Amino acid sequence: MTSVELAVASDSELAEVALTRAEYVHLVESLGREPNRLELGIVGALWSEHCSYKTSKPLLGTLPTKGPSVLQGPGENAGAVDIGNGLACVFKIESHNHPSAIEPYQGAATGVGGILRDIFTMGARPIALLDSLRFGPLDEPHQRHLFDGVVAGIGGYGNCIGVPTVGGELYFDKSYRTNCLVNAMCVGVVHHGKLTRATASGAGNLVLLVGADTGRDGIHGASFASVVLDADSAARRPAVQVGNPFLEKCLMEACLELAGDPRVIAMQDLGAAGLCGSTAELAHRGGCGIEVDVARASRRETGMTPYEVMLSESQERMLIVARPGDVRSLQEVFERWDLHSDVIAVILPDQRFVVRDGAEQVCDLPLDLLVDGAPLRGAPGPRPERPQPPVATGVPAPTWTSDEALLALMGSPNLGSRSSVYRRYDHQVGDATVILPGGDAALVRVEGTTLGLALATDGNSRYTALDARQGAMIAVCEAARNVVATGARPAAVTNCLNFANPEHADVWWDLHDAIEGIGDACRALEIPVVSGNVSLYNDTGGTGIDPTVVIGMVGVIDDVARRCTAGFRDEGDLVGLVGPVASELDGSEYQRLAGGVNAGTPPGLDIDLERRVHAFVLEAIEAGLLHSAHDCAEGGLAVAIAESCLLGDIGAWVGIDELGDGEGLINGAAGILFGESQSRFVISFAREALVRLHELAGRHSVPFRGLGSVGGERVGVTRCIDVSLADVRRVHGGALIERE
Amino acid sequence: MKFGIAVFPGTWSDRDCKHAVELAGHEAVMLWHKDRDLKGSDCVILPGGFSYGDYLRAGAVARFAPLMESVTEFASAGGLVWGICNGFQILCEAHLLPGALTRNSSLEFRCAPTWLRVETGDNAFTAGCARGEVLQIPVSHGEGRYVADEETLDMLEREQRVAFRYVRRDGSVVEGDTPNGSMHDIAGIVNERRNVLGMMPHPERACEPLLGSSDGMQLFSSVAKAVSGNGVMPVAAVS
Numbered sequence: 011m012t013s014v015e016l017a018v019a020s021d022s023e024l025a026e027v028a029l030t031r032a033e034y035v036h037l038v039e040s041l042g043r044e045p046n047r048l049e050l051g052i053v054g055a056l057w058s059e060h061c062s063y064k065t066s067k068p069l070l071g072t073l074p075t076k077g078p079s080v081l082q083g084p085g086e087n088a089g090a091v092d093i094g095n096g097l098a099c100v101f102k103i104e105s106h107n108h109p110s111a112i113e114p115y116q117g118a119a120t121g122v123g124g125i126l127r128d129i130f131t132m133g134a135r136p137i138a139l140l141d142s143l144r145f146g147p148l149d150e151p152h153q154r155h156l157f158d159g160v161v162a163g164i165g166g167y168g169n170c171i172g173v174p175t176v177g178g179e180l181y182f183d184k185s186y187r188t189n190c191l192v193n194a195m196c197v198g199v200v201h202h203g204k205l206t207r208a209t210a211s212g213a214g215n216l217v218l219l220v221g222a223d224t225g226r227d228g229i230h231g232a233s234f235a236s237v238v239l240d241a242d243s244a245a246r247r248p249a250v251q252v253g254n255p256f257l258e259k260c261l262m263e264a265c266l267e268l269a270g271d272p273r274v275i276a277m278q279d280l281g282a283a284g285l286c287g288s289t290a291e292l293a294h295r296g297g298c299g300i301e302v303d304v305a306r307a308s309r310r311e312t313g314m315t316p317y318e319v320m321l322s323e324s325q326e327r328m329l330i331v332a333r334p335g336d337v338r339s340l341q342e343v344f345e346r347w348d349l350h351s352d353v354i355a356v357i358l359p360d361q362r363f364v365v366r367d368g369a370e371q372v373c374d375l376p377l378d379l380l381v382d383g384a385p386l387r388g389a390p391g392p393r394p395e396r397p398q399p400p401v402a403t404g405v406p407a408p409t410w411t412s413d414e415a416l417l418a419l420m421g422s423p424n425l426g427s428r429s430s431v432y433r434r435y436d437h438q439v440g441d442a443t444v445i446l447p448g449g450d451a452a453l454v455r456v457e458g459t460t461l462g463l464a465l466a467t468d469g470n471s472r473y474t475a476l477d478a479r480q481g482a483m484i485a486v487c488e489a490a491r492n493v494v495a496t497g498a499r500p501a502a503v504t505n506c507l508n509f510a511n512p513e514h515a516d517v518w519w520d521l522h523d524a525i526e527g528i529g530d531a532c533r534a535l536e537i538p539v540v541s542g543n544v545s546l547y548n549d550t551g552g553t554g555i556d557p558t559v560v561i562g563m564v565g566v567i568d569d570v571a572r573r574c575t576a577g578f579r580d581e582g583d584l585v586g587l588v589g590p591v592a593s594e595l596d597g598s599e600y601q602r603l604a605g606g607v608n609a610g611t612p613p614g615l616d617i618d619l620e621r622r623v624h625a626f627v628l629e630a631i632e633a634g635l636l637h638s639a640h641d642c643a644e645g646g647l648a649v650a651i652a653e654s655c656l657l658g659d660i661g662a663w664v665g666i667d668e669l670g671d672g673e674g675l676i677n678g679a680a681g682i683l684f685g686e687s688q689s690r691f692v693i694s695f696a697r698e699a700l701v702r703l704h705e706l707a708g709r710h711s712v713p714f715r716g717l718g719s720v721g722g723e724r725v726g727v728t729r730c731i732d733v734s735l736a737d738v739r740r741v742h743g744g745a746l747i748e749r750e
Numbered sequence: 751m752k753f754g755i756a757v758f759p760g761t762w763s764d765r766d767c768k769h770a771v772e773l774a775g776h777e778a779v780m781l782w783h784k785d786r787d788l789k790g791s792d793c794v795i796l797p798g799g800f801s802y803g804d805y806l807r808a809g810a811v812a813r814f815a816p817l818m819e820s821v822t823e824f825a826s827a828g829g830l831v832w833g834i835c836n837g838f839q840i841l842c843e844a845h846l847l848p849g850a851l852t853r854n855s856s857l858e859f860r861c862a863p864t865w866l867r868v869e870t871g872d873n874a875f876t877a878g879c880a881r882g883e884v885l886q887i888p889v890s891h892g893e894g895r896y897v898a899d900e901e902t903l904d905m906l907e908r909e910q911r912v913a914f915r916y917v918r919r920d921g922s923v924v925e926g927d928t929p930n931g932s933m934h935d936i937a938g939i940v941n942e943r944r945n946v947l948g949m950m951p952h953p954e955r956a957c958e959p960l961l962g963s964s965d966g967m968q969l970f971s972s973v974a975k976a977v978s979g980n981g982v983m984p985v986a987a988v989s
Contacts, residue, residue, distance in 0.1 A: 165859050169892070170800045172762025256760050256803025348759065436861045436890045438955050439798075441766040446962075455960070457769075570960065 018044060027054025033385055040379050048317045048365065049373050055283035055321055056290060057384035059546050064384040065512045066544040069525045077538035079501060085295075087128040087208055087279065089540025090200075091502045093566050095459045098202055100134035103142070103195035103467070103506045103562040105545035109250040110192040114159025118192050119167040119253040123325050125196040126173065127279035130262045131328065133206035133269030134198030137440055138454045139168050141178035141194050142467040142506070142560045146187030148423045153182070154748060156190050163253075164194070165434045170255035171262065175435035176443055176452035178467050182423045185471065188550035193506040193543075195562040197465055199456055204270030208278035210296035210331045210357050215275060217289065217300065217355035218337065220344050221261045221327040225310030227251045228284065228323025257326040257349075264347040265328060273336040280327040286320040288329055289355055290363055294381040299358030305368040306354045316367045331357065389522070391515035412648075412683060412730045417741050418603055419645045419684065420652055425599060426745015427656075449576040449657060450492040450641050451565070462570035464498035467562045470644065472597045473612035475556035478520040480612050482527030482559045484688060487620050489563035490535055491641040494624045495691065497574045497631040498565030503532055505542040505561050510554020512546045520557040521546075528559065534617040535624070537563075574631045576640035577657025578694050583637050583720040585654075586703065587647065589623055589690030590713050591668050593681025599644045600684035613688050619712070620689045626710040627691055635699040635706075642690035648683040650692045651717075652725045652738050661735050662694075664718030665728035683730060694720050751776050751977045754791025756821070756837070758783040758812050763798035763834060763954060770954040771795075774970040783815040792977045793830035793874075794821055796837025798890070798952060808851060808893045809839030818844060830874050830973060831946045835891055838938070838948030847941055847948045848906070849898030855931025859892040863962065864929055864951055866914040866937050867921055873944040876913055878972030884921045885914075885965035887951040889929050889937075894950040896932040896939075903934055913947055914938040 024034055027050055037053055038044060045053060059065055075083040081098050082090035088102035106121025122139060129136045141164050146153040168175045173196070210217070228251035268274050278292040285302065293300035304319040314322075330351075332340055337353060344351045358364065363380050365373035376383075410418065419425050432447040444462060445453035451466035468489035474481030490500045505528055510517045532539055548555045567573060578585070595601050596610025630636050638658065642650040647666070655662050668682050695703060700716060707714035718728075726732045753771045757764045757780050764780065771778040779789045783801075788794060802811035812818065818840070825831045825846055833841040841847045854860055865886055868879040879885070898906070906912050914937040916928040928935050930950070938949030953966030 169859055169861075169890075170760070170803065172799060254803070256800060256805065259762070259800075260759050433862050434859045436859070438861060438888055438890060438952075438961070439762055439766065441769050441955055441957075441961060444960055 019050060023050070027051050028058055029054050033057060036385050040383060048320065049375055051317050051321055052286045052373060052375070053380060055286055056380050060282050061287055062384035063544060065387045065546060066507065066521065068386055068388065069522055072525060073529045073539045074533050075539055080538050080540055081202065081205065083540050084542065087131045089502065089504060090132065090205060091540060093456070093461060093501065095461060096202055097456060098200050098205055099197060099463060099501070099564055100129050100132045100200055101195065101197040101504055101562065101564055102128050102541040103193055103504045103560065104128065104543040105506050105508060106192045106194065107189060107508065107545050107548055110160055111190050113250040114156045115163040115166065116250050116252050118160040118163030120251045120325055121192050121194045122164055122167040123253045123255065123258050124281050125194045126171065126258065126262065127281065127328070129196045129198035130265050131206065131208060131277050131279045132200065133204045134200035135266055136173045136196050136198045137442060138197045138452065138465055139173055139175045139194065140465055140467050140562065141175065141192070142469065143178065143180045144186045144191035144558060145182050146184055148182050148746065153187070160190070160192055161431055161434055167253055167255045169436045171259045172439050174437045174439045174443055175432070176437050176454060177447050177465055180428060180431065181471070183471065183556070185556040188553055189548040189555050191508050191548065191555070191558060193508070193560050195467055195504065197463060197564060200269065206269055206274065206277045208276050208292055208295060210276050210292045210298055210300065212275060212333065213298060213357050213359035214334070215331055215357045216334050216337055216353050217357065218330040218332065218340065218351045219307055219327060219354040220330060220349055220351040222254065222257055222324050223308045223310040224319055224322045225324045226314065226318055226322060229318060229321045251323050251325050253325050260347040260349055261326055261328055264344050264349055267343055268340070273332055273340055274330055276331040278329045280329065282323070284321055284323045290377060290381050292329060292331065293357065293363070294377050297361065299360050299362040299377055300355050301358055301364040301366065302355040303366045303368065306352050308350055308352055316365060316372050320365060389515065389518050390513050393519045394516050412679065413733050415600065415680065415684065416648050416652060416731055416733060417737060419599055419649050420738050421741030421745050422599065422603060423745055425645050425649060427742045429743070430746050444570050444573060445496060445575060450495040453496050453570065453573055455570045460569040460571065462498065462567040462573060464493040464496040464565035464567060466492035467560055468492060469558055469560040471556040471558040472602070472608050474524060474559055475608055476597050476610065476612045478557050479523040479527035480615060482524040483531040483615055483617065484612065485559045485561045486528055486531035486535065487615065487688060488641065488643055489561040490537065490624060491691070493563050493565030494627050495574065495576060495639040495641050496565070496567065497572055497628065498567040499628060500535065500537045500563055500565045502538050502540045502564055503561055505539060505559065507544045508548055508555060508558040508560065509546050510549040517554060524557055524559050531617060535621055572632065574636050574639045576654055577638055578654045578660050578662055578720040579637040579658055581660065581721040583694045584697055584700060585651065585662050585664050585717045585720060586693045586695065586714060587690065587717050588627060588693060588712060588714050589642070590687055591666065591682060592685060592687040593678055594685040594687045595681045598646065598684060598686045600646070600680060613686050615688045622710045622712050623689045623691065626707060626712045630703060630706055635703055636693050636695050638694040640692045642692055644686060646684040646686050647692070648727060648731060654692055654694070655725050655735055656739060656742060660720055661722035661724045662718060662720050663722065663726040666717065669730055679730060683727065751792045751974050752790060753778050754781045754788050754794045755779070756781045756783065756794065756796045756817055758799070758801035758815060760801045760803055761797055761799035761836070763952065766954045767795050767797045770957045770966065770970060773957055774967060774974065776974055781817055783817045786816050786820045788820050788824055793832060793973050794824060796831065796833040796840050798835030798837065801836055801840065809836060809843040812840045813844040822846065825946050828943060828945050832875060833948040834954065835950055835952060838950055839893065841946060841948045846946050847939060848902045849896055851893050851950070852895045852897050853893050854895055854929065860929045861888070861890040862929055863888045865917050865919050866951060867917040869912045869915055870910045873913065873940050873947065874973050874976035875947045875969055876972060877976055878968050882921065884917060884919070885968065886963040887953050887956045887966050889951045891930070891950055894930040894932070896936040898933065906939055907934070909942070911940050912936055913940050914949055
C-alpha cells in the first residue's frame with residue numbers, strides 16, 4: 011500500500027483542521043502511516059498559518075534582527091533589547107483580528123491578555139500597552155458596535171490587571187468593513203539576569219500547568235485565525251475565548267515572583283493552539299521531546315476528550331519546567347496566589363511529541379515534523395501587473411475654502427481627538443506615564459532610573475494599498491519620527507503584518523514587498539526587528555483588507571527630564587519646519603475627504619534624508635534648543651500646526667512662501683497645506699535658538715526654515731487659513747462622538 | 751512613620767502607593783490579605799485595583815479578607831485608615847464609611863485629571879491643606895459614583911464630613927458635571943471620628959511634577975505630620 015492510499019481523511023475532516031489535501035498527503039508520507047484523529051487535529055493546529063508561518067516564514071528571514079543592543083530576537087515569546095542600567099526592554103505586538111470581528115469585547119480583551127502573557131513569560135513586568143485598531147466607516151452602526159466593543163474589551167482587561175494603556179492608533183476605512191484589525195502591543199522591563207526563556211531542557215524534568223482550568227473554549231482558535239471569514243463565521247463564536255483579567259493578574263504576580271529563580275528552567279504561556287502549541291514549542295526549542303498526560307489537566311467541565319484538552323485555548327494558563335525535586339516548592343508559590351497547578355508533562359530525551367490519556371497513549375508524532383514540518387508556501391503566482399494609476403487622480407476640484415478643509419480634516423474620524431477612547435483606558439497606573447496619550451509617542455519612565463521609553467505604533471494602509479514597499483518604509487519612518495519627537499533614540503521594532511488571503515498572488519506579492527520595505531527602512535535607520543506577528547486571511551467572502559503594516563517602535567531617552575513634547579509652549583516662540591515643502595496629495599487624508607478615492611503614488615521617501623532629519627531633531631532636543639517637536643503626518647503641514655496649537659492650548663500664525671498669493675484652494679496650495687510629504691517635523695523654539703538651529707541644520711544637511719510664531723488664539727496661514735482655536739478644538743473633540 | 755499598604759489579589763495601586771510613601775520619606779510595609787498583622791503601621795492604606803476581580807461588586811469580597819478584620823479593629827481604636835479608589839469601595843462595603851459607589855453615570859470607565867476642593871481640614875489627611883484649596887489629582891475608575899440616601903447626605907454635609915468635592919480648575923462648583931455623577935459632587939468622605947478617609951481619586955499618582963501634579967503629596971505629608979505631632983492626632987480633638 012502506498013502512503014497516498016493510506017491518506018483516507020475526508021475533505022470535511024481536513025476542512026475542520028484547515029489542512030489542504032497536499033499537506034495531508036505530505037503528513038502521511040512523512041509519518042509512513044495514517045495519523046489518528048487527535049494527531050490530525052494537533053498537526054492541523056501547528057501547521058496553521060497562525061502557528062507555522064508557512065507563508066510568511068520564507069519572507070521574514072530577510073528582516074534585520076541583529077544589533078549590538080539585541081538580547082533576544084524573533085523566536086521566543088517576545089524580543090528584548092538592552093536599555094542600559096542592566097535592564098532589558100521586552101516587547102511584542104500581536105493581532106487578535108478574527109476573534110474581534112466575531113465577538114469584539116472578548117476578542118480584544120483576550121488579545122490584550124495574550125500579549126501580556128508573552129511579556130511576563132519572559133520574566134519582565136509589563137509597564138505599558140498600546141493598541142492599533144482599524145474599523146470600517148464609523149457612521150455605520152455595525153462598525154460603531156465593533157469599535158465600542160473593542161475599546162471596552164481593551165479597557166476591561168487592561169484596567170483590571172493594572173497595566174497602563176498609553177497609546178496606539180485608530181483608523182477607519184471601508185477596507186476594514188468586514189475584517190476589523192485589533193493589534194495589541196505590550197512593553198515590559200526586566201533585569202538582564204532575570205530574563206526567562208521558554209526553552210525546555212533535561213529529560214525527566216516535569217512540566218507544571220498553572221492557572222485557569224481547561225475548558226471547551228477556543229478550540230480551533232489557531233485554525234480559525236488562518237482561514238477567511240464567511241457568512242457562517244458568527245457560528246464560530248465558541249472559537250473565541252473568554253478572558254479573566256483578575257486571574258491573569260494573580261498569574262502575572264506569581265510568575266514575576268519566580269523570574270530569575272533557578273528552580274524555573276523554562277516558562278511558556280499558552281496561546282494559539284493551547285496546550286499542544288505551547289508544549290510542542292517548549293520542547294522543540296530545547297531540542298528535546300515531551301510527553302503530556304491529558305488526564306492530569308484540571309478541567310472546567312466533564313467529558314472532555316484528549317482532543318479538546320489539547321486544542322482548548324482557555325486563557326490565563328502557563329507552563330513551568332522544573333526539576334522533580336523543585337515542583338512542590340514552586341506549587342507553594344502559586345498556592346499563595348490561590349492558583350491551581352498540575353504536573354501534566356515530562357521532558358523526553360528524544361524529539362517526540364507524545365500524548366497520553368492516563369494509561370493509554372493517544373498520540374506519538376516526531377516533534378520536528380510537528381513544529382517545523384509544515385510545507386512552506388511560495389508565491390502562488392507571478393507578480394500581477396498593476397494598472398498604472400493615472401497621475402494626480404482622485405482629488406476633484408475643491409468646493410471648500412482652506413478654512414473649511416482644515417476643519418473638515420481636524421474633525422474627521424481619522425484625525426480627530428482620541429480622548430474619548432483613551433479616557434476609557436487607565437493610562438497612568440504604575441506612576442510612570444510621563445507623556446500621556448494624545449501626543450506623538452507616549453513616554454514611560456523606567457522605575458529606579460532616569461531612563462524613559464518612548465512608545466508608538468504606526469502604519470498608514472492608504473500608502474501600503476498604493477505601494478506596499480513604499481508604504482511599509484514610511485510606516486517604519488513615521489514610527490521612528492514619533493519616538494524621535496520626544497527626544498528618544500529609536501531602539502528596536504516589532505511589527506504586525508495584517509494581510510488578506512495570501513493564496514491570491516496580489517496579496518502575496520504585497521506581503522513580499524512590505525517585508526522588503528520594512529527591512530530596507532530598518533537597515534537604513536539601523537533599527538533591528540526583534541519580534542512580530544503575521545495575520546493573514548483578513549478576508550471575508552472574497553473581499554480582503556488593504557495591506558496593513560503596523561510598526562511598534564520603542565525608543566530610549568537617557569533622562570526623561572530632557573524630553574520634548576508636541577504642543578506649542580510659549581507665546582512669542584518661533585515655529586519652524588524641518589524637512590521639505592512639497593505638494594504630494596496622493597494617498598492623503600485630504601484626498602480621502604475630497605474625493606473618497608485612494609489613488610496615485612504614496613509620498614516620496616528619501617531614507618537618507620529621513621536619517622539626517624532624525625539626527626538633527628535629536629541633537630536639537632538634546633541641546634535644549636526646542637520647546638516642541640511634532641511629527642508632520644496625516645493631514646500634512648496645516649494639520650500638524652493645528653495639532654501643536656491644540657496640545658499647547660495656544661494659537662500660531664505662519665506663512666509659506668510657496669503658497670504665493672494663495673488665491674483659491676488650487677491643488678498646488680492644497681498640496682502644500684495638506685499634502686503628506688515625509689521626513690518632516692514642526693518645531694517651536696525661542697527666538698535666540700534660531701541661529702544655532704540654522705547652523706545645526708546646515709551641519710546635518712537638512713532643510714530647515716522659520717515659518718512664523720506662536721501666540722494668540724487663532725490658527726493661521728497667511729492668505730490661506732484663519733480659524734479660531736476654539737473652532738478647531740470643537741470639531742477635533744467631536745470627531746468620534748456618535749451623532750444623533 | 752510607617753504606612754501599611756494592603757495587598758489583595760487584584761490590587762494594583764500598592765506599588766504606586768509604596769512609591770509615593772517612600773518619595774515622601776516614610777516607610778512602607780506591604781500587608782498581605784491573608785494575614786492579620788498590621789506590622790505596626792501608623793496608617794493603613796487600602797489602595798486601588800480590582801480586589802478579587804470586583805466580580806460580585808467592587809470591594810464586596812475584600813471586606814471578608816482576614817486582613818480586614820484587623821483593619822476594622824484598628825479603625826475602631828482610632829487608627830488612621832485611608833481608602834483610595836477600590837479602597838474607598840471596600841470601606842463602604844465594610845460599613846466603615848456610609849453610602850456606596852456605583853457605576854459612573856456615563857456607564858464608562860474614566861481616567862482623567864480632576865480638581866478637588868478641600869472641604870474640611872479637621873482630619874489627619876487634609877489638616878495640611880487650606881480649606882477651599884484646589885488639588886489636581888487624577889481619577890481612574892468605572893464605579894465611582896457616590897450615592898447615599900438624603901439623610902446620610904444631610905448628615906455628611908452637616909457634620910462637615912465631605913473631605914473633597916469635584917470642582918473646576920478655579921475651584922468653582924461644577925454641579926453634576928463630575929467624572930462619575932457623584933451625589934453632591936462628592937469625591938471623598940471621612941467617618942464620624944475622622945480617622946477613616948475614603949476617596950476615589952488617586953493621590954499617589956500626583957506626587958511628582960514629572961507626572962503632571964504633586965498636589966497628592968500634601969495628603970501624605972499631612973498624615974505624617976498628624977502622626978508625628980507628639981502622638982496627638984486631630985481625632986482626639988473631635989471625639
